[in-house]
Amino acid sequence: MDKIVGKIAALGVPGLVLMIAISATGLAGGAAITAALAALGPGGMIGGIITLGTIGLVSEAITEYGFDVIFKAVVKELYKRGETKESLLIKIKKYPVSKGLKLKLIEALATIENEEDEKC
Structure with missing residues (x-):
């Protein structure tokens, strides 16, 4: 059960970060997602996706080890x-x-x- 909760939390944190970034853009739809991803990391959208992946790995480690x-x-x-x-x-x-x-x-x-x- 603890491992399942950890996995859900690890997946949830990048989602929360993306949602906050989307709401900060003031845009809607695909433009909001594109702008949010571009703002999250260096190198545009690809950098934003990598940043979200890194956030997921770090949050999973924090949930597992503290x-x-x-x-x-x-x-x-x-x-x-x-x-x-x-x-x-x-x-x-x-x-x-x-x-x-x-x-x-x-x-x-x-x-x-x-x-x-x-x-x-």
């Missing part, structure tokens, strides 16, 4: 790719998320560094 887990995994991956602690802290402070989540990400960064020190 927002905190995904953000922490992104921070860990950035660290593995060579980002410094200072650059990651700057990025975390700029993220448009709650202060609580920022603190969790900073804590996760400290944990990553401790894990790397133990491996050496």
Whole structure:
């Protein structure tokens, strides 16, 4: 049941985004869909379709794993790719998320560094 709800939510979010974009165009019918898709992504309508697909994948991952887990995994991956602690802290402070989540990400960064020190 949880997987079905997750799939429905994943499909629903891009639909909601498209509906909001359509209503923002002020147009009707096919012109509204075309204008909305073109406005959603770079590269016109194709970019908008790709953007909606990406939104679907991200929302499915968030429904399955949770927002905190995904953000922490992104921070860990950035660290593995060579980002410094200072650059990651700057990025975390700029993220448009709650202060609580920022603190969790900073804590996760400290944990990553401790894990790397133990491996050496």
